[in-house]
Amino acid sequence: MLVTYKYYSLLFEKDFPNLRFGRPRSDTCSKCDLYQNKIKSIPLTNPERKQEAQKLELHHHKAEKARSTMNTDITSSQTIDSEDNTISIDWEQVLFIPTLTHSDMFYSRQLSCFNFWVHLSNTDDAFMCIWDESITGRGGNEIASCLLKVFSHPNFPKRKNLVMWSYNYWAKQE
Incomplete structure (x- = not known):
């Protein structure tokens, strides 16, 4: 018997009305995840x-x-x-070197490389500050050092005011 998409869809909607398929999301807001999980765990009548x-x-x-x-x-x-x-800043995904996926390498220690991204909205220029874990970690001093480097760059426009947005920060704050 050949099962069609329509048959599967009807069966799925009838027997599992609260489940949905979708692409896995990465870098989601922890507060959104917390509320979503609380909502799912509480009975409908509560x-x-x-x-x-x-x-x-x-x-x-x-x-x-x-x-x-x-x-x-x-x-x-x-x-x-x-x-x-106006600038936007964000930590990009940690890069591992070497990038090998076979099982022997997957469980071996790899070198972590950090990438801090600064985008200038008024010129559409972007700066990437990249270093590996043997140099330093990724804390407040590293962010300050990256910003100082960007602000002192010749391509950084000299204007009176600075507006800074952090993609990973604004969605989580209340």
């Missing part, structure tokens, strides 16, 4: 479920407001007469 759903909705609203404010800052800094530099 009033606490609605409270958790409202908390998640409020969190999403705050994140959208932050995104909107960031987009306004970026647009504003791109005007010719703007006195603002």
